[in-house]
Amino acid sequence: MRKLRVGVIDLVAKGPTRALFARVMNANFAAIMPQVIATWCEQEGHDVTFVCYTGFENLVEELPDNVDLVFIGAFTEAAQLAYALSNLFRSRGAVTVIGGPHARCYPQDAVKYFDYVLGFTDRAVICEVLEDCSEHRPIGMCVAAKQQPLALPGVRERWKFIEPTLKKAPFIKMVPMIGSLGCPYTCSFCIDSVIPYQPLDCDVIKEDLKFLLQKFKRPLVGWHDPNFGVRFNDIMNAIEEAAPPDSIDFIAESSLSLLSEPHLKRLKQNGFKALLPGIESWYDLGDKSKTGRTKGLDKVRQVSDHVNMILSYMPYIQTNFVLGLDSDEGAEPFELTKRFVDLAPGAFPGYSLLSAFGQAAPLNLEYQRADRVLPFPFQFLNNNQAMNVKPKNYSWPDFYNHVIDLVEYTYSWRAIFNRGRANKGMIPRWMNVVRAVSSEGFGRIKYHTEVRRRLDTDRQFRRYFERESTELPQFYLDLARRDLGSLWEWLPKGAMDHDTNAYLKSVMM
Ligand code: SF4
Structure with a gap:
């Protein structure tokens, strides 16, 4: 087998960010399987560049220009970023692979944008991809083991x-x-x-x-x-x-x-x-x-x-x-x-x-x-x-x-105070206050309130929720564009849409 230049990207973030919480915590949310795949690829004799994307890196600069094969691990919320990256790396001559929860949940969609889509992934699956390492377009190839691997590198x-x-x-x-x-x-x-x-x-x-x-x-x-x-x-x-x-x-x-x-x-x-x-x-x-x-x-x-x-x-x-x-x-x-929040005030819901x-x-x-x-x-x-x-x-x-x-009840100042009183130690107290006043608590109150307001005031928005229209409301389109930053231009045509009933169709075939 020829020696390949392999890139492995673990998408922890779904786009560029400057948020403090992301700076402190994102690297701690790194997944295990991308590290496992990088290890297996190296053990098979290939050159591996590994990047855990936390929202602060320039992915295009971190991977070598002439990479042959790029593995991307992504949760569904990072799928659009993964699709944009695949498009970009394919334009530079690379073959692309997606694995992780998104690939397992939406293989019918992912095959449109990747050469390989991984289901259960063991070493034999990775070896198969490394050996084949060829373009599968316009529809990618699904590769999966029968079950989860029996052992993983520690x-x-x-x-x-x-x-x-x-x-x-x-x-x-x-x-x-x-x-x-x-x-x-x-x-x-x-x-x-x-x-x-x-x-x-x-x-x-x-x-x-x-x-x-x-x-x-x-x-x-x-x-x-x-x-x-x-x-x-x-x-x-x-x-x-x-x-x-x-x-x-x-x-x-x-x-x-x-x-x-x-x-x-x-x-x-x-x-x-x-x-x-x-x-x-x-x-x-x-x-x-x-x-x-x-x-x-x-x-x-x-x-x-x-x-x-x-x-x-x-x-x-x-x-x-x-x-x-x-x-x-x-x-x-x-x-x-809400009663639970009162009766167990030290827990973070x-x-x-x-x-x-x-x-x-x-x-x-x-x-x-x-x-x-x-x-x-x-x-x-x-x-x-x-x-x-x-x-x-x-x-x-x-x-x-x-x-x-x-959510207002859970992250009210009263509940935050009660939580602090019920917690022992500085770190749990600090964590709970930060989480409540940041995007997770106050941020969600603001976000859900905006969604609620639009349900009353924005006809097109409401029609989308009621399944009367499939046209994505401008509100979400703007957010998506902002999330992806400069990679928005690499998002393939049609990649904002997916077939909501693909799973049902696949079992009826
Ligand atoms: S307990 Fe339920 S939610 Fe938790 S991992 Fe098991 S099946 Fe999933």
Whole structure:
């Protein structure tokens, strides 16, 4: 095989930014798979240039002029940026590949702009692309393994690509690790709900933790497992064998059902500082929050007690909710979440607007069959800038009234003060205040309020929401253009549109 000049780009940001929070945190959101692909390409003997794009780099300058093959890893919100980059690198003679969540959710769209679109990606898939490395146009080639890889290169092997990424993070430097793939739970909206749970090799994890203890005085590790601690004893044994108690700080996403008091004690002893459990709904998904059939106010009380108990062991907790699920109706779900904000004041609630990401989850077929999916460009599909599923039980103005009311309540000065009082330690307090007054809190109140205003005052805007028109309102077009900055001119023709029912059509063929 000829030696290739390979570029690997991890798109953490969806366009250029100057935001302070992005400067501090974006490099900490680097994904693992682009680092894995860069490692595999190098191990296959190719020259690799790796860039984690945090919104501050000039991507065109950072990659060599004469790159042969460019891999781009992207979430759907960065798809338009990925499409523009592909167009630009193709114009310079490169062959382009997209992988990551967007490629998995929208392969039918991505093939229009890339030579290869990756599904499940293991080393054999990467070798196939490296060997073929040829143009597939106008329609790209989909390449996928049958399942997730059984093993991944650990931190030691990926270090060459982790280190320069962490250099971009000025204060907090979080190393991405992963102990498992998939999830045994079946939350209907989740991309991991259809992927069998599979633990990764504990020996690699132990090696990596020992390695990090040589690199940092006190490492900070962010676990990228979709649901950390499913095989709780195995992973905790590995941590305890590799590192002295409380010598590494850890952050993980885990479901409440896994966070019993004995587990929390052990997590605390081993340095866990922040947990991000999903609560999602007061009426649904009782398994993952260990609330079984308990619903409504009873579930609020039970979950609040649980969250307060977690806070007695952990300095930081973010609780995630999905707004607009079909099980929600009327004001009650929003009022219940407000009660939760009162009863568990130390938690930072993260809200996501219900979104259907292409073929991420079988539930999306139902939305597509019912013609409820809106054609918002990918750039807005980040769980808050747009909700691309028409709510089942709300009109749009009604829904946004409830969302604004809840967000205002959650990020009011009163709630910010209560949160500060309930948190222990300077860093959690500081984090929560910054998050509440920045784009995540105040910024969202402003944004949702503007959307709500336009639903009343802008006829074309409302028609788009009601599925009476597919013409993108100027408001979103202006935002998209601003987001992409100078790369807007490289966006291929038609790349702002996609077929909202592509998944349904693909299963009917
Ligand atoms: S528990 Fe979390 S990772 Fe697992 S299916 Fe539900 S949302 Fe997805």
